[in-house]
Amino acid sequence: MGGSYTYKGKHVVLGVTGGIAAYKVPELIRALQRHGIIVEVIMTKAACEFVTSLTLREITGLPVHTEMFAPPVQWQTAHISLARKANLLAIIPATANIIGKIASGIADDLLTTTVMATRAPVLIAPAMNTAMYENPVFRRNLEILSGLGYRIVPAATGDLLCGEKGAGRLASLDVLEEEVLRLLTPKDLKGKKLLITAGPTREYLDPVRFLTNDSSGRMGYALAREAYRRGGEVTLVTGRTSLPYPPGVRTLPVTTTAELYETVMAELPAADIIIMAGAPADFAPATVSSRKIKKTEESALIPLSLELTPDVARAAGEKKDGRFLVIFAAETNDLVTNARAKLERKQADLAVANDLTEEGAGFQHPTNKVTLVTKEKVKALPLMSKEEVAKEIITTILRLQEGNDL
DSSP states (O other): OGGGOOOTTOEEEEEEOSSGGGGGHHHHHHHHHTTTOEEEEEEOTTGGGTSOHHHHHHHHSSOOBOOTTOOOSSSSOHHHHHHHHOSEEEEEEEOHHHHHHHHTTOOOSHHHHHHHHOOSOEEEEEOOOHHHHTOHHHHHHHHHHHHTTOEEOOOEEEEOTTSOEEEEEOOOHHHHHHHHHHHTSOOTTTTOEEEEEESBOOEESSSSOEEOOOOOSHHHHHHHHHHHHTTOEEEEEEOSOSSOOOTTSEEEEOOSHHHHHHHHHHHGGGOSEEEEOOBOOSEEESSOOSSOOOTTOGGGGSOOOEEEOOOHHHHHHHTOTTOEEEEEEEESSOHHHHHHHHHHHHTOSEEEEEETTSTTOSTTOSEEOEEEEOSSOEEEOOSEEHHHHHHHHHHHHHHHHTTOOO
């Protein structure tokens, strides 16, 4: 089961080539190291003009490889040794030159011979001027590599060093980190489509005031990232949050609970697994003012009349038709009893319950402490990061789908 996977000790051989975007590489290395990944660097001669081998050696804590025929520290052929130890070979940034060489089967330096020798997945992140990026020869070379199974991370669009704006700048570090992690993650969700909700909804009183809740969206976003890494095709329906959209995930923004309901109902038929991690507002004002209600108006003191919003999770349960449905239950008392009652009411397969009175659990925390509840079983998890909780939830879904218990 993929739920037992870890990034700790995974070995990424990182090829750095001669582009100005090489200055971003140290930050990427640090991001990967936070996951326990070992990063070992190969630099081309041109790369050494943009960032020093000393810098990368100090950050990685390992020798930096720059020469094909450098005297070995251990008696091993350098490109073969690097190719064999790699769980992933990533070339970041990748110039038009290195991409052309690899596409043409040229192996005339340490990096290209290592690419030729490795059986590990290869990730390529191009970075160059727009004219070069759009050159038909370069596009052909990129298509060749993509067709051979190399993972190409498309360049981003924006300001370039030359003063122009356009495609060609290195993909963001968040995107690169996510793509590296995805290639290192077991694909136990491959072929499955997941619909995940996240974040709060808003119900407006007037153009500037609204009812909402304290959800940060972190749990739903963590689930979307985890599912994407494990090979799932993920659609995230999200209320407004301060979080960047997860790379690689199809993301649909909504504001109100009615919009959430309409979007979920439209996306549900294509889904295999539905995870209702969002926190829709349960109530909406019965009337909405088209203009801002002034504090000085007597009408502002009239008691607020509320109406119920659509029950999105219940509607999903009624239409799930064999799909696997996960709901969340944020409670302040009788955690398991209330969660199980909600599970049955919504016709769900799994409830993820958390006690909002517990320190470090629930809204606005990077951590969570949850209890997994089915009709027959209960499993309490310790306090952990929301990323770790997401991993446990996805693993539990797969276990239950295979006929196992919690």
